[in-house]
Amino acid sequence: MNLRSELGKRIVFFDGGMGTMLQAKGLGAGELPEIWNLTRPKAIADIHRAYLAAGADIIKTNTFGANRVKLGQSGYGVDEIVSSGVRLAKEAASAYGALVAMDIGPTGKLMKPLGDLGFEEAVSVFAQAARAGERAGADLILIETMSDSYECKAAVLAAKENTSLPVFATVILDEQGKLLTGGGIPSVVAMLEGLGVDALGLNCGAGPDQMKKYLPRLTECCSIPIVINPNAGLPHEIDGRNVYDVKEDEFAADMKEIAEGGAWIIGGCCGTTPEYTRAERKLCADIPPRPIRKKNRTVVSSGSRAVVFGDRPVLIGERINPTGKPALKRALRENDMDYLMREGIAQQQNGAQILDVNVGLPELDETAVLSRAVREIQSVVDLPLQIDTSSPSALEAAMRLYNGKPLVNSVNGKPESMKAVFPLVKKYGGTVIALTLDENGIPGTAEGRCAVAGKILKTAAEYGVEKKDIIVDPLAMTISAGQRNAAVTLGALRLVRERLGVRMSLGVSNISFGLPGREQINASFFTMAMQNGLSAAIVNPGSKAMMDAYYAFCALSGADGRCMDYISRYSAQSEEKKPAAGSRVSLGDAILKGLKESARLSAQALLKTEDPLHIIHSQMIPALDQAGKGFERGTLFLPQLLMSAEAAKAAFEVLRAEMSEKGESVKNGSVILATVKGDIHDIGKNIVKVLLENYNFDVIDLGRDVPPEKVVETAVSRKVRLVGLSALMTTTVVNMEETIRQLHQAVPGCKVMVGGAVLTPEYAEKIHADFYSKDAMGSVRYAQKLFGGSPD
């Protein structure tokens, strides 16, 4: 068959399960099925022929796990398994004029940061399989059973970058209709359509009755052909074998509804056999495929959510942008990604729906820093990100490793900008903010800005970027520099909406630059802009005035159904737990009780009359010490000790700001902390970090899964005298031993303290650690002893 000419003219049939057939022929649990391509080729060929005889148009090669991660130490290579698998399928298919899909399943590993498979490593694993499949003559690539959108993105990118074959991608959903990593249908569709797959859909996991229920959600947001390959029901075990209990007639009856409901390509997965294909074909072959309606949704996604730009304006948090923010600048220079992650989490809690990420500082390597920021932020915040940079190389690197379909900030009407940005949007998928300026500058009229927007849309289309993926920003310019500036912007909003019919966004707060009381102007302008059709705004979600304007507008405009959001925000506004002015707690008490805000306030108050160093010695150290002793005696528990530490940290921040102004140094000494190579469980290390920091040590946190060489290199370059290592697993303690060996060799004066679940004092001694810390306080005491800062 010819896929391109027949797809959409009639229902196309995939074959059914391969594993099921192999088990029937004697494949054992846990055995690698792909090896049969070489050891039992006839069995594989027979299965293919049985499906073809039953009426399959496309057969899947027996290569689901044919990647170098899964084949691992099997003794077989990817190339030989794939080429034999494709050859067996082709030989069988040629007699029927059927097509061969190179089947690519997941690696079976979890992606970083939760697991240890890096994104580019995943791309390379899939690329090897995809190339082998094309070389051996496959007609298309089927990426299937993906339960993590990030791994799925890696596979699709690999297939598209390394072959010229059509790419289908299907995912596996749980009983709640979600991927195992949390994504749902809208976010998966946004990402896969953005990446330019030829068809997408669902396979495995559920039976056809359940997939029938998911189908409307798919057809609602999907504008490309849909593939549905269900299991024959849910598996259950009889006599040590998985059995599926939906019979072929029942299966086919459900598949008929699925075909009528809009799926163009149907088949089966686990538990289905040629009998199912035959029954399916009988009932569904004459159903005319339902035409696909273009949805024209303007949508971006993260790994687990989709945000659609519609009637209700979308809030884009602006706080991760160093312009005018000294603390963020410092964090970026010090490579303190935790700061950015906290900013992201706080903005989400304040109501942001998308986060802008801009890390542009002249002295930094923006490509590296932006990539790192995107990777770290997407690991803790599930909002879609707006990648904000003027550097095309930084943009490409960040878009590539982004988990989803990003918002891109920005393109403009200059030819070089469009030439750089549009190909990236086409390749990786994305929605892009288009600024209405070009080589002649910013037009001074609404007409002029609308014309630039029109030009950008036209050029985008030449690159294959659709109008729905452009959001026009008609530019807010400060009214302090031009009386008509707000009117021009609002006029442009109306014109762009009427003439071009695209979504629009603004960096709202620019409007008040140079004026006092900016929030009032910003909030009023925000309301006016929303009234004129604004669909998104870059704002500070921590600004009460802006958020008030937003919630009020949504309630008034009818975008907030039954005013539910407004009511839930304002009816139960929680009484802020600020310490009352009169009843101030002493700094020592605040630390002991773990009251962060009180600690900060009393440090500020004390600074008026006392010297910072004196405050540290007279109040903070005794309080911290009392907390530490309480923990050691067992009267204080770990969470309480940590609360005291966090309170002390808040006070230290106040004092440090004062001292660095005076040029004084306050730190006790530098300590490197790392979780050893192979170990990704780092909560123990993080607890030690918080405590050491609040006993005023300068902690150099190298993170988790740290190679010995990196620890040594840092210890040498930073002249560090104490290194703390943690390991959780018996399998990684060997790496701890190796790190200690290298450290003692390269930095003779440097001490190593160790801790972790599997360690004992005896074992610590055996691997030549200088100190075994039984708990977090133990490491503080050792550091104090070593650096002579102990109050004892």
Next chain:
Amino acid sequence: MKIREEEVLRYLGCGGRPADERLRRTVASCVEALRKACTPRSVARVFPAGFPAGGVRIGNLFFPGSGLRNHIRGCDKAVLFAATLGARADILLLQASKTDMSRAAVLQAAAAAMTESYCDEQDAKIAAEAAKEGLYLRPRYSPGYGDFSIAHQRDILTTLDCPRRIGLSMTESCMLVPTKSVTAVIGLTPEKSGCTISKCMECNSENCPFRKETEDESAQ
């Protein structure tokens, strides 16, 4: 699923001492957050067990060593079992460790307690099934206990098709990911009086801060 406050406190190293109101509230809020976020999943399959020299055979797998062998001696069947709280628990932990380490510590303990509690619940279901055939369960025995090498994690995950079935996988160093997960072997035996040693006290990690010391003392 029941997640007992005392268990969470034990994982926090509080060892049976009373916690104050604020800590108890944090425990309750962490338990609540986990319940909301996580969908625990498990997979279990029964295989014939055999006892060739030097180890134990379960289905197609051979596990060398005496620990597991002694533990399920006399069982002619065994269940391979795997369970996980899923990726959401790890994400919650990651978030908390960036914003509030004190909460992260409690969350970690609550997730550990939830994992155990979920496994016990699944155990009970397996026990009910086994009872129909007149079989009783031995306590779960996991790779990493005694001389049951942690490397066998891989065999159990592959045999049960865990990545696909429940999203459970492992790192190069045999660490289960998502981290709040368990793999285990459960012996099935016709003898009712099985093993009575409490799970915690059977472990060789005598320095473990979570060891049930108070129970131990009261038992004496």
